[in-house]
Amino acid sequence: MKSLYITSIFGSLLLAANISAGELYRWIDEDGRVHFGDRPPVHAEAKDISSKLTPINSANATTARSRNQSAQPRNVEQQYQDRLNREAQERQQQLDKACSKARKNLEILRGRVIFLDDNGKEVRRTEREREQMAEDYQRQVNLYCG
Numbered sequence: 001m002k003s004l005y006i007t008s009i010f011g012s013l014l015l016a017a018n019i020s021a022g023e024l025y026r027w028i029d030e031d032g033r034v035h036f037g038d039r040p041p042v043h044a045e046a047k048d049i050s051s052k053l054t055p056i057n058s059a060n061a062t063t064a065r066s067r068n069q070s071a072q073p074r075n076v077e078q079q080y081q082d083r084l085n086r087e088a089q090e091r092q093q094q095l096d097k098a099c100s101k102a103r104k105n106l107e108i109l110r111g112r113v114i115f116l117d118d119n120g121k122e123v124r125r126t127e128r129e130r131e132q133m134a135e136d137y138q139r140q141v142n143l144y145c146g
Contacts, residue, residue: 024038024049025037027044096144103137106134109130
């Protein structure tokens with residue numbers, strides 16, 4: 001009885017090892033959804049990706065895990081650096097936009113200007129007010145444009 005039990009366990013393990021050693025296919029259907037399966041579909045072209053996978057429960061799984069864990073800090077650091085770079089680029093884009101807007105407004109104020117309110121009616125400004133606005137835009141150009 002005991003030998004039958006051991007034999008059945010051993011047979012099950014061999015069968016499981018055989019099943020896990022099979023091929024794995026990846027394909028994309030006509031709706032753009034990604035599918036995986038142990039047999040290639042008849043209606044779509046599939047790629048065999050079984051050679052690209054590493055077993056997660058093999059004898060060297062602890063070695064693979066320690067390699068992945070040692071790579072993780074670099075990956076986290078890289079993600080952090082990437083985020084900082086993206087934020088810096090976004091700040092620079094905002095500065096460039098503000099610089100462009102300030103230069104445009106300053107250029108407009110240097111010529112003949114008619115000020116309009118929200119309703120489209122002309123608003124009278126003194127020359128001193130126009131000069132003050134131009135000075136404000138010049139400060140913005142100096143601040144945002146370097």
